[in-house]
Amino acid sequence: MGEALGLLDAAGSLLCLSGVMLISKPTFVMSLVGVEAAPLPFYGTLGAIFAAFSATGTYVLLRYARHLDPIVSTNYFAMVGIALSPLFGWAFGEAWHLPLGYDWVKLFLLAVLSVAGQAFMNLGLALQTAAKATAMNYIQVVFAFAFQVTLLHEGSDALSVAGAVMIASWGGVALAKEALASRRAKAVRPEATASKV
Structure with missing residues (x-):
């Protein structure tokens, strides 16, 4: 870069x-x-290493696409998550259940904070070098x-x-x-x- x-x-x-x-x-x-x-559990460690490499690749791609509005790439992350979450849930044998009561508030907060965090991370990658932005992460x-x-x-x-x-x-x-x-x-x-x- x-x-x-x-x-x-x-x-x-x-x-x-x-x-x-x-x-x-x-x-x-x-x-x-x-x-x-x-x-540490082997599969958990393997998953964390894979996640770290994936995140690094994502940060580099976002740095190359710094001209994009941060919300555009954040929305693409959300769309891919909507498509892949049920597939991975099924693949790993997760049971489907409907949240009740206060769980909806927690899910709403999780979604809002995740989108805000990703949007600000994308903005940081657009404004700073990849090394600085990811180190601050x-x-x-x-x-x-x-x-x-x-x-x-x-x-x-x-x-x-x-x-x-x-x-x-x-x-x-x-x-x-x-x-x-x-x-x-x-x-x-x-x-x-x-x-x-």
Whole structure:
């Protein structure tokens, strides 16, 4: 794609990936440092790896199609989901059931937040380089971790907290870097105008 990846961006991506490792605790990595972790289910791990490659391919395609309105590609995702969800549900033996009462509210919120999140992700990919936009996408791991602890009341440990801090700190560094670059660009513009006069 011809987009440069600076040293700070590469370091930030590595920091975020390390943070994700500390939160998810894959057995093959944790055993190297002497931390006991419950083994991950094989098919779940395989599915997650496939999802990561699929998401990466999607982000690259969205970056190439940055001229599209973010809602257009979001609607295509929804249409494909409507077509494939029943097929995959049937293939994996899921039973059909009609939601009742409060479940409709949860489904509505799930749909609205999913569409909004995807639209903003598409907008981010249109405005930033693919590396920066997807590295900032790691922040969803921090939110998922925070919601796991606060809303679902599931326990946590020091490694998970450290991983969340690592990911969030890169988000802060990236925002500070962008603000500094913006200030430098504004400072250079008046000097260039003055030199022409």
